[in-house]
Amino acid sequence: MWYAKMYFSEKKEVFQFDSHGIQGVPSTYRELPFLESLLSFLETDCKELEPLLQRAYENWSLLIDRDDRDAGVRTLMDLGDLGSRHIYLNLLYVRWFERFGRMGITQDRGSREDQQMLKELQGIPEQLPLYQQQVQRFFDLVLDVDKAGRDPQQQASAHYLYDAPKDPSLFSFRPIPLSFEPVEPGRCSPVLYPLHISDMIDYSLRSCVERGITVRRCKNCGRWFPQTGRVSAEYCERPVASGQQTCREAGAFQQWTKKQSDDPVFKAYRKEYKKRFAWIKAGRITDEQFYAWSEQAREMKKKCDREVITLDEFKDWLGKP
Numbered sequence: 132m133w134y135a136k137m138y139f140s141e142k143k144e145v146f147q148f149d150s151h152g153i154q155g156v157p158s159t160y161r162e163l164p165f166l167e168s169l170l171s172f173l174e175t176d177c178k179e180l181e182p183l184l185q186r187a188y189e190n191w192s193l194l195i196d197r198d199d200r201d202a203g204v205r206t207l208m209d210l211g212d213l214g215s216r217h218i219y220l221n222l223l224y225v226r227w228f229e230r231f232g233r234m235g236i237t238q239d240r241g242s243r244e245d246q247q248m249l250k251e252l253q254g255i256p257e258q259l260p261l262y263q264q265q266v267q268r269f270f271d272l273v274l275d276v277d278k279a280g281r282d283p284q285q286q287a288s289a290h291y292l293y294d295a296p297k298d299p300s301l302f303s304f305r306p307i308p309l310s311f312e313p314v315e316p317g318r319c320s321p322v323l324y325p326l327h328i329s330d331m332i333d334y335s336l337r338s339c340v341e342r343g344i345t346v347r348r349c350k351n352c353g354r355w356f357p358q359t360g361r362v363s364a365e366y367c368e369r370p371v372a373s374g375q376q377t378c379r380e381a382g383a384f385q386q387w388t389k390k391q392s393d394d395p396v397f398k399a400y401r402k403e404y405k406k407r408f409a410w411i412k413a414g415r416i417t418d419e420q421f422y423a424w425s426e427q428a429r430e431m432k433k434k435c436d437r438e439v440i441t442l443d444e445f446k447d448w449l450g451k452p
Contacts (some may be wrong), residue, residue, distance in 0.1 A: 133229035137323040148214035150228040166357040168336040177259045183209045188252040195241050203231050219328045264301040276345035283340045392416045400432045403449040
């Protein structure tokens with residue numbers, strides 16, 4: 132029997148999938164930063180997924196109606212491609228892979244289960260954009276620290292009546308298959324065994340509310356990020372291409388640069404530094420003389436920063452040959 136698992140561990144989320152149901156050695160294992168799966172799902176262009184979902188639906192129909200095993204293989208190929216595009220979609224691949232193999236053993240092609248799976252494939256192209264809209268609405272009303280405030284519990288309780296949203300455009304929570312088990316040496320955690328994509332979305336949203344985690348749009352890239360550390364954080368640490376800075380790293384540098392550009396002590400120091408550096412190329416001073424001066428200048432700047440000397444005294448010192 133196939134399985135899919137999702138759980139949270141401190142500031143990360145873990146996904147495991149296996150078509151044969153062998154615990155401990157999943158065929159797919161992924162670790163992501165906390166909430167990254169949901170945030171990247173929000174950013175997914177569902178239109179790009181529709182051709183693959185449509186082909187999977189058509190080929191699964193051929194398998195059921197005509198016992199076309201090649202069509203079944205093509206279904207798995209398309210679902211595998213979908214799984215490579217987003218971690219949530221791996222759920223489709225393991226479910227259909229397990230059913231395809233079991234169908235060849237039990238010879239029960241066209242069962243009620245097969246018809247339900249066919250109907251599910253048909254509905255996914257409409258469901259995914261709807262989930263995106265519902266999650267976005269949930270962010271706006273419950274989790275967005277700049278719009279909804281810092282208390283997700285209070286906002287969630289204000290917008291739901293028992294388990295039903297007062298606003299029909301909000302995400303609807305349902306019972307989800309949660310277990311509790313060891314996930315790491317010496318540590319147990321709730322573990323979701325999702326049956327549907329909505330289960331993983333559900334688990335992510337309710338976990339944010341339970342843990343009091345808000346979200347905010349990054350001041351640099353404009354993408355959502357979870358505030359798992361300081362609530363005042365304005366820059367994200369979302370995954371970036373290898374060798375690139377995260378927005379938080381880039382933002383810290385930008386803030387430092389802005390602060391320095393507004394600092395009269397730094398501006399005076401920087402102006403004289405550039406002038407004397409140009410003297411090296413002009414042959415007026417040697418490298419050794421420049422570096423000796425720069426060390427002294429840094430010490431004098433520190434004194435000015437600590438108000439041991441005044442800005443005018445610092446400028447007078449800088450102006451000396």
